[in-house]
Amino acid sequence: MDKKFILSLDQGTTSSRAIIFDHDGKIVATSQKEFTQIYPKAGWVEHDAMEIWGTQSGVAREVLETAGIKPQEIAAIGITNQRETTVVWDKNTGKPVYNAIVWQCRRTANICDDLKARGLEEYIRDNTGLVVDAYFSGTKVKWILDNVEGAREKAENGDLIFGNIDTWLIWNLTRGKVHVTDYSNASRTMLYNIKELKWDEKILAELGIPASMLPEVKPSSEVYGHTDVETFGGAEIPIAGAAGDQQAALFGQACFSPGMAKNTYGTGCFMLMNTGEKFVPSNNGLLTTLAWGVDGKVEYALEGSIFVAGASVQWLRDELKIIRDAQDSEYLATKVKDSNGVYVVPAFVGLGAPYWDMYARGTIVGLTRGAKAEHLVRATLESIAYQTRDVLEAMQEDSGITLQALKVDGGAVANNFLMQFQSDILGVQVDRPEVTETTALGAAYLAGLAVGFWKSRDEISNKWIVDRSFNASMEEEGKEKLYSGWKRAVERSRDWEQE
Ligand SMILES: Nc1ncnc2c1ncn2[C@@H]1O[C@H](COP(=O)(O)OP(=O)(O)O)[C@@H](O)[C@H]1O
Numbered sequence: 001m002d003k004k005f006i007l008s009l010d011q012g013t014t015s016s017r018a019i020i021f022d023h024d025g026k027i028v029a030t031s032q033k034e035f036t037q038i039y040p041k042a043g044w045v046e047h048d049a050m051e052i053w054g055t056q057s058g059v060a061r062e063v064l065e066t067a068g069i070k071p072q073e074i075a076a077i078g079i080t081n082q083r084e085t086t087v088v089w090d091k092n093t094g095k096p097v098y099n100a101i102v103w104q105c106r107r108t109a110n111i112c113d114d115l116k117a118r119g120l121e122e123y124i125r126d127n128t129g130l131v132v133d134a135y136f137s138g139t140k141v142k143w144i145l146d147n148v149e150g151a152r153e154k155a156e157n158g159d160l161i162f163g164n165i166d167t168w169l170i171w172n173l174t175r176g177k178v179h180v181t182d183y184s185n186a187s188r189t190m191l192y193n194i195k196e197l198k199w200d201e202k203i204l205a206e207l208g209i210p211a212s213m214l215p216e217v218k219p220s221s222e223v224y225g226h227t228d229v230e231t232f233g234g235a236e237i238p239i240a241g242a243a244g245d246q247q248a249a250l251f252g253q254a255c256f257s258p259g260m261a262k263n264t265y266g267t268g269c270f271m272l273m274n275t276g277e278k279f280v281p282s283n284n285g286l287l288t289t290l291a292w293g294v295d296g297k298v299e300y301a302l303e304g305s306i307f308v309a310g311a312s313v314q315w316l317r318d319e320l321k322i323i324r325d326a327q328d329s330e331y332l333a334t335k336v337k338d339s340n341g342v343y344v345v346p347a348f349v350g351l352g353a354p355y356w357d358m359y360a361r362g363t364i365v366g367l368t369r370g371a372k373a374e375h376l377v378r379a380t381l382e383s384i385a386y387q388t389r390d391v392l393e394a395m396q397e398d399s400g401i402t403l404q405a406l407k408v409d410g411g412a413v414a415n416n417f418l419m420q421f422q423s424d425i426l427g428v429q430v431d432r433p434e435v436t437e438t439t440a441l442g443a444a445y446l447a448g449l450a451v452g453f454w455k456s457r458d459e460i461s462n463k464w465i466v467d468r469s470f471n472a473s474m475e476e477e478g479k480e481k482l483y484s485g486w487k488r489a490v491e492r493s494r495d496w497e498q499e
């Protein structure tokens, strides 16, 4: 049977998605399911790893059925995932010993403080490219070993294994045959030495994590194994690519040359710039990370990680209940001419780049008696654009490159008000491509390249098509005044949580 499609599995923070792409890189069918967000305490975030597997395998089967495509027509599967989120499971039973600890979770802030107090910050930055923060997987693994009864003993006996969501999905898709990750995901653990390309023994020892728990690190475009015969009605489909969702989006946006950058607006917002085969350290609060391993080499990226972007729109919808749907935010924001001096700093889980403040918390400032729900909605959307300016400035400083245009993608780029305000506040053109599911597309490209479905990155670059460009039209003085208000608001949010 002709293999005409690639199936991409995009396991995000709030939903599991399966998308089928054709040879033109166009979406043929999509299936998506949201899953439970678990908040056991303030600042803690968990997912049920079995629910993640259940929803992800469910949407994969569903998308094939609804599109009327047989599993035998799928040339390969590509995996992309929310990064850093940590699963530890028993390799004999396949059962997680604890809920997945999500990248946003702040419970390990004290473990991070301890690493800093022991003087490890510089070593970790130089060797993993990361700042010491509860964001990354390493301290989450330690927390599980320290807090789940019997876990440390089992881990030391070699019974427990660790993985981010890519590893967890590949393990389940192959029914426990394959325990791997790719370079991009490994680089988010704070356990992987991105210069020497190996697990870092010193950090593992400092955190007390047995090396036997760790997956084998592989290129991002390679056949890791095949799906178990029972998963997709008898077909053994090659699993041929994997990358963390932000790196996959960089690939899907065809940012293949040094200096090319994209910003993805999902739950959080993540700006990545390709820096080629060079490890570029940051002096301005960004991360250095592995973009991918492809064609026998690894490439690096600079990253600005913003923890809360679209999630703040979900907060307006689910907690404040002032919008019914994320897309209502655009209509409400445009009903007022400005935010009336209101700033929302959505530091619900602390602040990521460039501030790295685990103790910052959400703040609303500038309220007056005339402040309306519309102003709050507008200020929330504007906060996404301001945070992006914070990281763009850091990135231009670190790379020495002034961006002429920014490629954007992710769920929230559907919001035209946000995109226009983004361009205005940056003073940079914002380019939205036709396919905004760039994360899934990047994973599809990685898998397709591994099995010869696509031949080269050049072939892929030619498929990138712009849908709409937004051009900056705000005058300089007004723009700078608004931005300086944001900087003052951020200061108010900092160092708040005292636990
Ligand atoms: N029209 C919109 N305006 C603003 N935010 C939106 C809009 N549509 C979706 N979003 C936000 O985008 C996010 C979903 O984007 P998605 O790329 O699917 O995220 P993730 O992969 O993190 O789950 C949600 O947080 C949602 O609130």
Ligand SMILES: O=P(O)(O)OC[C@H](O)CO
Pocket: 011, 012, 013, 014, 081, 082, 083, 084, 103, 244, 245, 246, 266, 267, 268
């Ligand atoms: O689920 P997303 O798309 O918000 O991505 C989450 C990031 O991978 C966290 O690092």
